[in-house]
Every structure is written in C-alpha cells, then in structure tokens.
Amino acid sequence: MKKSKYALITGAILLVSVVALSLPASATTSVWLHEGEPLSKHVELPLTGGEVIEGGGSAMVCQSSATMTTEGGSSAQITAYEINKASCVGVAGELAGCEVTSATPVGLPWGVGVNSVDLTAEGVAVDYSFNEACAIGEIETDFPELTLTPEEPSAIQLFRFSQEGSAKVDGKEATVGYTGSLQLPEEEFGTYGIG
Helix, strand or coil, rough: CHHHHHHHHHHHHHHHHHHHHHCCCCCCCCEEEEEEECCCCEEEEEEEEEEEHHHCCEEEEEEEEEEEECCCCCCEEEEEEEEEEEEEEEEEHHCCCCCCCEECCCCCCCCEEECCCCCEEEEECEEEEEEECCCEEEEEEEEEEEEEEEECCCCCCCEEEEEEEEECCCCCCEEEEEEEEEEHHHHHCCCCECC
C-alpha cells in the first residue's frame, strides 16, 4: 500500500512537471525595437506630458518631462525627470490654489524593464513642497513599480500611467493616485517600439 501511495505522488509530480513545461511562459521579456528591428545602440528618448497626484479628496495637475535612455535589449533607465513647478495647479481639496515650491525626483536613475506590452519603471519617487498658504506642506510619493503603457507597443507615440501607491503627506502615511502620460516628440512617433 505504501509503495503505491508513493508511486501515485511521484506520478502526480511528473504530470505537473510535464504540463508546466508544455505551457507557454506567461511573462516573457521583450526588447526595444527601432523601425521594427531590435535596437542595438544608445538612444535618449525625450518625453513630455503631464501628471495628476490625488488622494484624500485633494488633487494637483502638473506638466512634466523625462529622459529615457536605453542601449537596446530589455532594459532602459529614466535618467531625468522634471516637473514644471510654474505649471502646477492645485484643483481640489487641500491642494486647491496651492503653489509648488519644489518638486524633486528621488533616486534617479529609475530602472525600466521591457515587457511584451508595457514597461515597468522601478523606484519612482518625487517629493513635492508647497507654499506656506497651502494646508499641505509636503507630499513624498513612492511607487516601487510604475507601469508605463503605450497605446501601440510596436509603434510607440506615448506612455500612459495610472497607479496607486504610498506617500507621506506632512510625514503621515497616505495613499495617493498617480496618473498621466509622457509623449515622444512628434517626429519620433511610431519609430520605437517593444516586442
């Protein structure tokens, strides 16, 4: 009886192993493409767009820009990220009417992994400070992973992002939403892709 029990367990393990080997991988690594071919040179991609930070009934909109660099393959880095402080507008809640006095990206460069249909930026964090008249003095955002999704992975024009993450609002733990987009220059529309 014991022998048949072990044979049954061994058979089940073998069956699971065979099935696992025959299934396609669900998360495959992809590579950068340039005009449909694998990219194999250093490229700096200038990106412009905007972002919305919101949480607890408060919201702020800002214009932003970034530089993404890659040597091809399945990785990249966001080497620069800048928020145009003068463009920021507090539109709701305690941020309504607030002015941004500083917006500092933390931990640059941010590593970026290439997936089959999107990119994953790691360690994205920006600290915002506000004028004295604002009910909030500082927001420190922290997004361990931020998904950047192109509308067409093989011919990228822009990346959209929409993520919930942790933050500190005046030193207290909070949850914030981070939404926006970053666009390539028009002359580069569709030139680069992932796949």
